[in-house]
Amino acid sequence: MTAQQNDLPFYEPAGNEIDLFEHAHRNHLPVLIKGPTGVGKTRFVAYMAAKLNLPLYTVACHDDLTAADLVGRHLIGDGATYWSDGPLTRAVREGGICYLDEVVEARKDTTVVIHPLADHRRVLPIDRTGEVLHAPDNFMLVVSYNPGYQNFLKGMKPSTRQRFLALRFDFPDAAREEAVLIGETGCDEMTAKRLVSIGRSLRALKDVDLEEVASTRLLVYAAILIRDGMDTVEACRASLVEALTDDLEVAAALDEVVLATFGR
Amino acid sequence: MEEWIGGIWDRWITQTARRDHPEAAVHLKDIEKTIGVLFRALGGDAGLRVAAAADTTHGARRRLLERIAGVHERTAHAALDMETLRLPPRIAVFPAPTFNRDLYIWLAAVAGSAGPALAGKYAGEWIVRNQFAAWVTLQRYPGLMPRYRRLVDALLAERIAPEKLPEDEAAQERAVRQALVEPGTVTELPPLTRHKAKPLQPVPLWLYPAPPSVAAPRKKDPQPGEAEDNEQPKEQQAENKRYQANRDELPENESPMILMWRAESIFSWAEYLRVNRALDEDENPDAGRAAESLDQLTVADGEQRVASKVRFDLDLPSAAADDLLVGPGIPLPEWDWKRRVMKPDFCRLQTMVAREAEPQPLPERLRRHARKLKNQFAALAPVRRWQKAQPEGTEIDVDACVRIYADRLAGWHFSGAGAYLNHRPTERDLACLVLADLSLSTDAHANDEQRVIDVIRDSLMLFGEALSATGDQFGFYGFSSLKRNFVRFHEIKPFDRPLDAVARGRIAALKPGYYTRIGAAVRRSIQLLEMVPANRRLMIILSDGKPHDIDLYEGRYGIEDTRMALIEAREAGIKPFCVTIDREGAGYLPHLFGPAGYTIVRKPEDLPDRLPLLYAQLTGNA
Numbered sequence: 015m016t017a018q019q020n021d022l023p024f025y026e027p028a029g030n031e032i033d034l035f036e037h038a039h040r041n042h043l044p045v046l047i048k049g050p051t052g053v054g055k056t057r058f059v060a061y062m063a064a065k066l067n068l069p070l071y072t073v074a075c076h077d078d079l080t081a082a083d084l085v086g087r088h089l090i091g092d093g094a095t096y097w098s099d100g101p102l103t104r105a106v107r108e109g110g111i112c113y114l115d116e117v118v119e120a121r122k123d124t125t126v127v128i129h130p131l132a133d134h135r136r137v138l139p140i141d142r143t144g145e146v147l148h149a150p151d152n153f154m155l156v157v158s159y160n161p162g163y164q165n166f167l168k169g170m171k172p173s174t175r176q177r178f179l180a181l182r183f184d185f186p187d188a189a190r191e192e193a194v195l196i197g198e199t200g201c202d203e204m205t206a207k208r209l210v211s212i213g214r215s216l217r218a219l220k221d222v223d224l225e226e227v228a229s230t231r232l233l234v235y236a237a238i239l240i241r242d243g244m245d246t247v248e249a250c251r252a253s254l255v256e257a258l259t260d261d262l263e264v265a266a267a268l269d270e271v272v273l274a275t276f277g278r
Numbered sequence: 279m280e281e282w283i284g285g286i287w288d289r290w291i292t293q294t295a296r297r298d299h300p301e302a303a304v305h306l307k308d309i310e311k312t313i314g315v316l317f318r319a320l321g322g323d324a325g326l327r328v329a330a331a332a333d334t335t336h337g338a339r340r341r342l343l344e345r346i347a348g349v350h351e352r353t354a355h356a357a358l359d360m361e362t363l364r365l366p367p368r369i370a371v372f373p374a375p376t377f378n379r380d381l382y383i384w385l386a387a388v389a390g391s392a393g394p395a396l397a398g399k400y401a402g403e404w405i406v407r408n409q410f411a412a413w414v415t416l417q418r419y420p421g422l423m424p425r426y427r428r429l430v431d432a433l434l435a436e437r438i439a440p441e442k443l444p445e446d447e448a449a450q451e452r453a454v455r456q457a458l459v460e461p462g463t464v465t466e467l468p469p470l471t472r473h474k475a476k477p478l479q480p481v482p483l484w485l486y487p488a489p490p491s492v493a494a495p496r497k498k499d500p501q502p503g504e505a506e507d508n509e510q511p512k513e514q515q516a517e518n519k520r521y522q523a524n525r526d527e528l529p530e531n532e533s534p535m536i537l538m539w540r541a542e543s544i545f546s547w548a549e550y551l552r553v554n555r556a557l558d559e560d561e562n563p564d565a566g567r568a569a570e571s572l573d574q575l576t577v578a579d580g581e582q583r584v585a586s587k588v589r590f591d592l593d594l595p596s597a598a599a600d601d602l603l604v605g606p607g608i609p610l611p612e613w614d615w616k617r618r619v620m621k622p623d624f625c626r627l628q629t630m631v632a633r634e635a636e637p638q639p640l641p642e643r644l645r646r647h648a649r650k651l652k653n654q655f656a657a658l659a660p661v662r663r664w665q666k667a668q669p670e671g672t673e674i675d676v677d678a679c680v681r682i683y684a685d686r687l688a689g690w691h692f693s694g695a696g697a698y699l700n701h702r703p704t705e706r707d708l709a710c711l712v713l714a715d716l717s718l719s720t721d722a723h724a725n726d727e728q729r730v731i732d733v734i735r736d737s738l739m740l741f742g743e744a745l746s747a748t749g750d751q752f753g754f755y756g757f758s759s760l761k762r763n764f765v766r767f768h769e770i771k772p773f774d775r776p777l778d779a780v781a782r783g784r785i786a787a788l789k790p791g792y793y794t795r796i797g798a799a800v801r802r803s804i805q806l807l808e809m810v811p812a813n814r815r816l817m818i819i820l821s822d823g824k825p826h827d828i829d830l831y832e833g834r835y836g837i838e839d840t841r842m843a844l845i846e847a848r849e850a851g852i853k854p855f856c857v858t859i860d861r862e863g864a865g866y867l868p869h870l871f872g873p874a875g876y877t878i879v880r881k882p883e884d885l886p887d888r889l890p891l892l893y894a895q896l897t898g899n900a
Contacts, residue, residue: 088684095687267315277421
């Protein structure tokens, strides 16, 4: 158990999400995590997998991902074929968390395999081998998506989203974000404070001057560069300013925000 | 000769006496955007706008030479109020441009980070408030400290030293210097003792109390949608500068027999009288210059013009001057929400084409932007790419073949997937109809230079360029209405014609007029979109306000009819999306378009930029 504890990835809870996840796991309910990019969705799942001592199968969904990619395929070997499980099948067979990241990106036909697994049936039919797998008690399906993009061609069907418990992740408050930076990178408290202050300043510009705002991940990048001895202003420019905007005038203003905090 | 010598003297003395550094001047208009973003990032209210401040006479002591030359009499102070952050239109205090720019940055930072503290919560003398603001700013953004130090040092060198001032003024000057060097240490400004003492020299690092607001409650607000008199004096429009003004009651003349002023006194521009000028049609050519030299303009709420007292229907232009009608009117139904019935053939929609629309090229000022958009949007255009697992194609899909072969060997024979790769353009197959609101309210000013209609024109021009680059099918239409029998539906760029000089000419000829009967226009747009062969259909509505017409089409009736029309659109497989500049839109738009079906552009002038971005967002990864 102690060895297990040491392997836990760093995670700073925001509220009762750990508790909720454990309840969901105990009661075999699937979980949907939504929130903007870089606020710790993936980290949270990794943390929970370690905490519950479950293997984690992560699938980053993309627009070419089909149901077959999740379920598995036949491979040819020495005059014979072998069935090779996809990540979802493996998770169902062996137990564990199957985490579908950015699930709305995947092709529509993936819902065929997600739906029976996500409701009370908890089965995975594999048409190629004729099997019907029943998920063991320690199997859990977790999906995530970023609801920020107003794209009418992409979205989650109500029939899919109503099969999941939903957790909303958002940018952490200042104290928690500082704790994240310190815990994640080991930077000093002052640097963390200032980086968080920059992050919060930039977040005030959402939807007015910036489309996407500084995620905790970007702040972590900046902290890593600074800890590694890079000049603070240069580090922020590379990790924050240029990552957020292509507009020269806006970039100049963001530069000023950095200078106002770290100036010389 | 005299004049010539005078001119030379004036030039010489002005140049010698000037203490500012015009060669190092930094202009607000050059860094306005940066300043605005910075102001908001450091905590400023996103609803505020950044504007140029007016020059005011400061009355402070000047050097002898300056007095002789008559320069530095007036200066523009930075100020913050509920609606605007006013900054000097140009700063030339320091000899180095970087310092002048830093001063702008500092002012924006103070206004952003300490604005709320300055505005009200923290009472106290002006000098104390400013020290507090500087202190708060430096605490929150310690990185500004070195810059602040540099600015203070440079500023102190520019100011008249206390040793050269009379005693009481020197005491004030010393207090200001200490307050600048160590903010928070001065608790009050020593009083001036002599009668003739001059006020403080301006402190460009501090925010001054906002000039009295002109936004004092007006007695009579023009009815929305009614014919508003939007004509501003030409002079004032040209000059992108605010005047300090206060709003005053027009002195009431109770007895017509008594003169309100002493007849022998001579009036200057600065006084005002109750003179019946309401019907005065001519503009006074000198008014602009006079306004320039006044410290304060007084604006009185008088009677309204005779014409605007009467709520009247807008006259239609004579048939010869109006746009061309195309075909007979199209009957369209309308939804009556109270009776919950669709009233068939209730409206008559008239398609129109602009009469005198000269074909024209893309305006020069938009070209650069258009080129950029075109390049960006070419990326959205259908590209040829390999499609996997197709039943037929030019190449064998090895991956698919292996899969099928393996499935076969494993005894699975029903693989429906094809085994070929096909190289063909992926079809976006998208049709987009843009429906622009051309009602009279678009005649209102979006900012100092542009009216809403100008912004809509620019948006359509640029959006058209962007859409042409994607290869999507698109059409532009505009609408306005005058009661149910005359819904004016302007054909700007139909689906079956390219965006050419003719279409651009029609965009340029768009005129605001009449009202907003949006339901009928949406219903016609549905018909048009249904005629276009496309898989996905998108209807973008550019609006600036609520549905409204002068018959019963207003309030709930208008909104419910619009809602019904949009429901019909969705049933027809069309995705409606609304882009509005109506800040109050959040009140009724979710009801019409759903939470993700609309966006509010806070600053109308951003519309030309935002529209293409929005389209990319809406249709990306299609």
